[in-house]
Amino acid sequence: MRTLHVVLPAGVDDPASPSGGNRYDRRACERLATLGWQVIEHTVDGDWPRPDTARLAGLAAVLSAVPDGGLILLDGLVACAAPEVVVPASARLRLAVLVHLPLVDEAGDIDLDARERATLRAVAAVIATSEGAARHLAERHGLDRVHVAAPGVDPASLSTGTVTGSRLLCVAAVIPRKAPDVLLSALATLTDLDWRCTFAGALDRDPAYTARVTATAGELGGRVDFAGPLVGADLDARYAGADLLVLPSHAETYGMVVTEALARGIPVLATEVGGVPEALGWARGPSGAIRPGMLVPPGDPAALADTLRRWLTQPETRVNLRAAATARRSTLDGWDATTRSLTAVLDAL
Structure with missing residues (x-):
């Protein structure tokens, strides 16, 4: 069985803080497990993406506990602003970062841009959630390649709506x-x-x-x-x-x-x-x-x-x-397509 460590922000399952990124992370972990991956989840507390000493120490503790050569998928919200932790770890671990949103857009803080650049240039693979986002990240940070794993969607019943569209x-x-x-x-x-x-x-x-x-x-x-x-x-x-x-x-x-x-x-x-x-x-x-x-x-x-x-x-x-x-x-992709894209990247590592 292939083992994958996944590092997520604390609160990923908090119903009071729903987000597209959280839903993506949860679906991805669930589907990877059904494909035979042993998914080991780790959460890091803090008001991400802005790092402080405690948050960086929490992330460092998680990464240091993974054996040499371990395969890790990190949520970009946790990883991108923490190059002082991620860059050294990239020398002994196989790291992939899933970027839901560039930090300059997420936090509106241009100072985080250089931190994200250092992180993404150091890891083995960068994954974005759309072709447009992949191009944007590659151009902004000078990356040779950014992989794409677009979100899926669950089937749902048709909306009844109203005649007036109001x-x-x-x-x-x-x-x-x-x-x-x-x-x-x-x-x-x-x-x-x-x-x-x-x-x-x-x-x-x-x-x-x-x-x-x-x-x-x-x-x-x-x-x-x-x-x-x-x-x-x-x-x-x-x-x-x-x-x-x-x-x-x-x-x-x-x-x-x-x-x-x-x-x-x-x-x-x-x-x-x-x-x-x-x-x-x-x-x-x-x-x-x-x-x-x-x-x-x-x-x-x-x-x-x-x-x-x-x-x-x-x-x-x-x-x-x-x-x-x-x-x-009828043309929308489900989460199986997302998982296939993620698996292709992870298998290559």
């Missing part, structure tokens, strides 16, 4: 990178139309920012609901009643909520950033390929508002995009 859903933590403020600015110009918007995601990542966002939402007459972090059946129920997923992020390496919506036949309105166009993909329509959603520039509330108005006022647009989203369901 139920909007944004599944994302309330943080600046996810840009809920941009969406609220767009919605503020659409008060003449019928819509309701639910935000499903953590509210405690940036309390000051969350306070500003919720205060803005309060000016929209009770049309906006902040449901907090949702998982399992609670999140499924929100998807089941949604007409359109809206993802206004400033940066995404993939955007797992995009394919989660498409798996339910829900069209997507998202920003054209990172791997989002890859996740959205294409469906086959009567006259050729068609997007199962709409893309707008990031940080542009006017463009977002114009596209939302088109969705809310044009029944033909809704019908066509719903048909495309339903057609896209």
Whole structure:
């Protein structure tokens, strides 16, 4: 049996802090185990990715306990900002780093960029979650090759939706990178139309920012609901009643909520950033390929508002995009494809 050590941030299974990266890590570990890997999980506590002495010591202790030549897959949130630990360990261990999001996008801190570069140049393999993210990492850090293991998606039932398309859903933590403020600015110009918007995601990542966002939402007459972090059946129920997923992020390496919506036949309105166009993909329509959603520039509330108005006022647009989203369901890859990609990289090490 092949043995794989996986190093994850503490809280990977915390329902109060759901994230695409956490879901990816959990699915990957589960599927690798079904393929015959002995998966040994280690978690490192701390407010990653910003390192301090205690967090670095915790990571060093985990790596030092692995025998020489051991094969280790590290979550980039834990590893990328810790070159003083990872670089020396790379001399005796076979290390692969899975980068869910570059640190400059994750933390908005350019000082972490050099730390990430030193880490990724030292390890045996770097894995990204989309082709776009792989190109970005390779160019930014001068890497010869970045492998790709795109997230899979679980099968799901079709959403029932509404005739008017008025139920909007944004599944994302309330943080600046996810840009809920941009969406609220767009919605503020659409008060003449019928819509309701639910935000499903953590509210405690940036309390000051969350306070500003919720205060803005309060000016929209009770049309906006902040449901907090949702998982399992609670999140499924929100998807089941949604007409359109809206993802206004400033940066995404993939955007797992995009394919989660498409798996339910829900069209997507998202920003054209990172791997989002890859996740959205294409469906086959009567006259050729068609997007199962709409893309707008990031940080542009006017463009977002114009596209939302088109969705809310044009029944033909809704019908066509719903048909495309339903057609896209059958072309989505499951987690088996993700695991095959990961296994190919790990086997090569």
